[in-house]
Amino acid sequence: MAEIIDLSQEIFDGMPVYKSLPQVRMSVHNTHEAWEGIENPTTQTPAVYKMEMGEHTGTHVDAFNHMAPQHKGRSIDTMPLSMFYTEGICLDFSHKGLKELITSQEIQQAAEQARLEVKKGDTVLLCTDHYRKHFGTDNWGNGPGITAEAARWLGNQGIAAFGVETMSPGVPKVSNKEVHHICGELGFTHYENMINLYLLPGRGRFRFIGLPLKIRGGTGSPVRAVAIFDN
Secondary structure (H helix, E strand, O other): OEEEEEOEOOOOOOOOOOOOOOOOEEEEEEEHHHHOOOOOOOOOOEEEEEEEOOOOOOOEEEOHHHHOHHHOOOOHHHOOHHHHEEEEEEEEOOOOOOOOEEOHHHHHHHHHHOOOOOOOOOEEEEEOOHHHHHOOOOOOOOOOEEOHHHHHHHHHOOOOEEEEOOOOOEOOOOOHHHHHHHHHHHOOEEEEOEOOHHHOOOOOOEEEEOOEOOOOOOOEEEEOOEEEEEO
16 A cells, blocks of 8 residues: 655644745634524534635745746646656755755765665655744744755756745745746746655655646645655
């Protein structure tokens, strides 16, 4: 039987989001008691929630039109599903501290140490263990990230995507903007706010699935990302 490892954050009212992105708001829209016409119920059980949130909430994937204005029209609903259903590998960078950069040389060294190859079409996950160390703290927004040079190296390998546990793929005000631009330029994407990556290093290759919602014109989408090992 296949083992499925959940790589996605919970979505909940007031959860942490990146800088000026829309806050997550959830409220009860309908109750079962209202549907049944019960007046003055002593309890109310939710039947439908109303949700307000941005596309880049929790564990999500970026569309090309998010990365730079020249990619107008390359929205999440136009991106091939094959980008989100790939083989995957996870490399261990749990030794990295706050705002530390990850270079292409370090990615290559980590792959060699794990006896893994970065292949065309892969999703490459970078485990920094930042979620377990800092989620919900003042340092949640200060995680490690890749350099622009590392993003270009990954793109040149022909990968489908890479994924990180942090709120941004690069370090904000250092490499993050460039990393986004390079992804758009070279035609690959990235996942942010992943969890449970610490469960993957040392286990070899796996099936990765991170399907987005089909949002017309969307600049990204929350995903339910998973790693699947065939035991």
